[in-house]
Amino acid sequence: MSELPPDLPRLRTLETWLVVSLDRVRQRIAEVETREAALRPVRVLPEGPGWVLSYLRVGGRPVVDSIHVGDCRMAGTHTKPISRDEARHALTADGIRACEICRPDSDLGILD
Template sequence: MQQRQAESEQGQRRRPEPPDWTVELGIGAGRPPIQVHAGDCHMAGKRRRPVDRDEARRLLTDGLRPCTHWTAPPAARTAAARPAPGGRSAPTGRTRAG
């Protein structure tokens, strides 16, 4: 029993951090991106790939939809309330709890 618990704890320590952002990919030729998700979002589908903050921001400004379940931190909500150049609102960043 102790060995099983030790192995479980070791697995938890070695687990990689989730990416800050992911992009959900579509079905079919080229698998076009569908939505941008926070890295730990439970609504991201199985077809996804990690992206850095700059690519996530570029995808959003190019018109890709953000996840409908994303809740911006208060500072980002304030910034998102102001229209960005081009008339779109986009998150300015993401904070990670924990």
């Protein structure tokens, strides 16, 4: 690397030039990233079910446990996707309980 100027005015000039150059480089990087992002394919994940019916295993047989919002992690591994109408019916007419964490009854407009 070459020697830097010994006096303050030339050092300040050099500093200004470097700052301006760095700003131009960063602007160009942002432009290229934007262009490349626009060309990159977007992977759309499939939307999960709105509601799920959760089962417990009792004596090796499935027993209905509760209704959950589709992305509730409390639903467990034994689930069945259901429609909005099926979820409303299960909570009201069938007497199946709503998950106390995700509260599907609130999303469905069912009041206690």
